[in-house]
Amino acid sequence: MSYLKEVLGSRELLANLTLREIRGQYKRTVFGQLWSLVNPLAAMVVYTFVFSFIFRLKPAAGDPSGLDIFALWLLCGLLPWTFFVNTVTSGMGSLLANAGLVQKVSFSRIVLPLSSVGSIGYNWLIEMGVLLVALLLVGGSPLPWIPLTLLTMILLAIFATGLALMLSVANVHFRDTQYFLGIIMQIWMYMTPIIYPITLVQTQSDRVGGLFGTPITLLNVYETNPLERFVSVFRQLLYDNRWPDLNDLVTCALWAGVSLALGLWVFRKNEKGLAEAL
Amino acid sequence: MTEIAVVVDNISKRFRLYKERNQTLKSAVMRGRRSVHEDFWALKDVSFDVPVGSTFGLIGANGSGKSTLLKCLAKIYYPEKGSITSYGRVAALLEVGSGFHPELSGRENIFLNGSILGMSKREISRKFDEIVAFSGVESFIDQPVKNYSSGMYVRLGFSVAIHVDPDILVVDEVLAVGDAEFQEKCRQKFRDFRAAGRTVILVSHAMEMVQDMCDHAAWLNKGELVAFGGAEKTIAAYLGSLPGHEAAS
Numbered sequence: 001m002s003y004l005k006e007v008l009g010s011r012e013l014l015a016n017l018t019l020r021e022i023r024g025q026y027k028r029t030v031f032g033q034l035w036s037l038v039n040p041l042a043a044m045v046v047y048t049f050v051f052s053f054i055f056r057l058k059p060a061a062g063d064p065s066g067l068d069i070f071a072l073w074l075l076c077g078l079l080p081w082t083f084f085v086n087t088v089t090s091g092m093g094s095l096l097a098n099a100g101l102v103q104k105v106s107f108s109r110i111v112l113p114l115s116s117v118g119s120i121g122y123n124w125l126i127e128m129g130v131l132l133v134a135l136l137l138v139g140g141s142p143l144p145w146i147p148l149t150l151l152t153m154i155l156l157a158i159f160a161t162g163l164a165l166m167l168s169v170a171n172v173h174f175r176d177t178q179y180f181l182g183i184i185m186q187i188w189m190y191m192t193p194i195i196y197p198i199t200l201v202q203t204q205s206d207r208v209g210g211l212f213g214t215p216i217t218l219l220n221v222y223e224t225n226p227l228e229r230f231v232s233v234f235r236q237l238l239y240d241n242r243w244p245d246l247n248d249l250v251t252c253a254l255w256a257g258v259s260l261a262l263g264l265w266v267f268r269k270n271e272k273g274l275a276e277a278l
Numbered sequence: 279m280t281e282i283a284v285v286v287d288n289i290s291k292r293f294r295l296y297k298e299r300n301q302t303l304k305s306a307v308m309r310g311r312r313s314v315h316e317d318f319w320a321l322k323d324v325s326f327d328v329p330v331g332s333t334f335g336l337i338g339a340n341g342s343g344k345s346t347l348l349k350c351l352a353k354i355y356y357p358e359k360g361s362i363t364s365y366g367r368v369a370a371l372l373e374v375g376s377g378f379h380p381e382l383s384g385r386e387n388i389f390l391n392g393s394i395l396g397m398s399k400r401e402i403s404r405k406f407d408e409i410v411a412f413s414g415v416e417s418f419i420d421q422p423v424k425n426y427s428s429g430m431y432v433r434l435g436f437s438v439a440i441h442v443d444p445d446i447l448v449v450d451e452v453l454a455v456g457d458a459e460f461q462e463k464c465r466q467k468f469r470d471f472r473a474a475g476r477t478v479i480l481v482s483h484a485m486e487m488v489q490d491m492c493d494h495a496a497w498l499n500k501g502e503l504v505a506f507g508g509a510e511k512t513i514a515a516y517l518g519s520l521p522g523h524e525a526a527s
Contacts, residue, residue: 013393020379020390027381027422104373105394106353272356275349276293 003268010108014115021119036123037130040082044071047078047195059197065140065241072138075131076239077194077231080153083124084160084227085185091116091164092171093178099278109271113164121157128153135238145237148244152233155256159226162259165267172270172277192227226255282365283446283477284328284351289360291321291346320346321357322501328446328494330365333468333478335492335509337485337516343501344481348372351448351479366445366477369395373450375435380424384415384434387423391438405441412463413437433460440467447471449480465491489513 026032051057052070061068091113095102098112128149135142142149171177193201205218222228229251236244270277294315321343328334336344349355350362352370377394378387388409392402402409410416413434415426423431468491471478482488488495488509495512497504504519505512 012399013396016390016393017377020377020382020386023386024379024381098377100373101377101394103354105376106370107394107396275354 003264006108007110007114010111013107014111014118017111017115018118018122021115022122025119033126037127040075040079040127043078043082044075047074051195057196060199062140062240063242065239067135067138067140067239069138072131072135072140073235073239074195075134076235077192079124079127079131080156080230080234081189081192081194081227083120083127084156084230085189086120086123087117087157087160088163088167089178089181089185090120091161092167092181094164095168095172095274095278096175102278103275109274110165110267113168113267114161117157117161117164121153124153131238140239141241142238145241149234149237152230152237152244152249152252155252156230158256159230159252159259162256162261162263165260165263169266169270169274172274188225188227191222191225192231194231198222198228198232226252229255281330282327283330283332284365284479285363286324286326286328286347286351287361287363288323288325289321289347289350289357289362290319290323291343291350291355292358293318293320320501321350323360324498324501324503325360326496326503326506328477328479330477331472331475332494333472333480333492335488335495335513336479336481336498337483337488337495337513338498338504341500342498344498345450346501347498348448348450348479348481364446367396368446368448369439369442369444370448371436371439371450372448374432374439375423378423378431378435381422383421384410384419384423384426387434388438391435392442395439395442397442409437409441412440412467414460429457429460436464440464444476446477446479449478451480451482451484485513485517 026035029035031038048071051074057070059070059073062073067073094112094116095109101107102109102112132142132146167177167181201222202219205222208218210217211221229248233244233248233252236242236248295318296315324343324347336347338344346355348370349372350357351364352368352372354370354372375387375391377391379390382390388406389399389402392409393399397405410419413430413436415430415434418426418430423434426434468478478491480488480492492509494507495509496506497512497516505515
């Protein structure tokens with residue numbers, strides 16, 4: 001509890017550091033904040049071209065929204081994913097990037113990874129806003145689902161924060177962590193139904209049947225991936241426009257809670273040694 | 279009996295000297311354990327009290343543990359043994375311009391740096407004009423700090439730090455910034471500080487300055503406390519211990 005008080009006491013510092021990231025990021029660029037939209041748009045164009053146009057991938061139309069546009073279906077999963085990757089990556093590097101500060105000033109160290117979450121979350125919020133407008137323009141009705149979407153966004157942010165806290169400490173002790181993470185994230189992305197629908201996995205899973213003579217199927221294993229749940233909830237809310245499966249939502253909340261608890265525990269345990277270890 | 283601002287109670291600080299530091303996973307796995315190291319005690323059983331309202335100097339040769347002690351006082355390092363108890367708000371000035379973002383303006387950086395040093399937004403707004411005036415960079419305050427000369431940069435950083443207004447100020451050798459005029463301003467600020475009954479702990483190699491500013495001093499040698507008490511006496515003992523030709527430096 002006293003830790004919570006300490007973190008709350010540093011909220012102005014947290015806000016200022018987050019603002020530093022946001023303001024400093026696109027200084028001296030002509031397009032400024034627009035750049036934050038370019039990356040997901042470029043990814044959208046490439047994936048849509050490759051997977052929709054060439055591979056002829058066809059996810060089911062939104063039910064009940066009736067939307068059937070690959071690019072938007074993709075973005076509903078891709079935007080949360082990019083937020084997740086960017087948050088974990090930059091949160092992990094935040095202690096190293098601010099080594100000078102950690103070694104010279106005493107302050108609540110946790111604000112460093114948290115400010116990464118904040119600044120990337122800010123970009124994500126803009127991206128999701130643009131996606132919302134796009135969904136409205138093509139006839140979707142995501143508006144009533146905004147509160148639940150926000151809740152899921154917060155859960156994903158918490159999940160990412162927990163991982164970022166653990167990895168930021170690990171990265172101080174083992175600089176390999178950052179390179180390792182790059183590979184893990186690449187694999188993780190393809191293990192999550194972002195650019196292809198989960199129905200394809202289901203088909204394969206049904207064909208293979210129980211693994212090694214057990215009743216556990218490929219799909220069961222596949223669904224242990226927490227990001228699979230998050231992506232599925234985001235799609236249900238934004239693309240399908242319906243109540244998300246309560247099970248999925250609760251699983252997301254559990255993952256978020258476990259990740260944050262572990263992250264905080266690891267971070268607190270190592271916080272005092274950071275200045276020396278860097 | 280005078281009041282005590284900081285109690286340093288038997289602190290020892292250990293550093294590990296790594297012969298083969300396992301900062302990569304590979305070496306950790308290959309060697310089976312994490313590292314091969316030797317312990318080095320940068321501070322050994324150091325105890326002293328700093329009275330309220332005093333200006334306290336830490337002196338000693340290079341590598342005597344002064345900076346380590348300062349970082350312990352600033353709560354950046356945590357001692358392995360013993361404890362440090364401070365009565366009042368502590369601010370440490372180990373570096374100027376901590377966290378300055380080169381692309382942001384002087385104004386934005388004052389707020390950023392101020393909050394890193396533990397000031398609230400209200401407090402910074404209240405002292406803003408004072409900070410800018412002290413730094414002497416008024417006409418450039420809305421320019422990005424990367425366009426500042428190194429002197430301006432340091433003056434602005436110092437100016438924010440000096441306005442934190444702590445009960446106990448911990449200072450590393452950062453006084454040697456800016457031109458003669460700015461240095462005089464800093465000295466004046468420290469005198470005001472003392473006049474206001476606040477405590478200053480500083481590390482310096484410039485003995486004249488320590489003599490001029492401090493009333494108490496502690497002399498460290500190789501991590502051990504050699505002498506502590508009135509500044510003049512301690513400095514004299516320290517200078518006396520040096521071989522003749524080094525006394526001047």
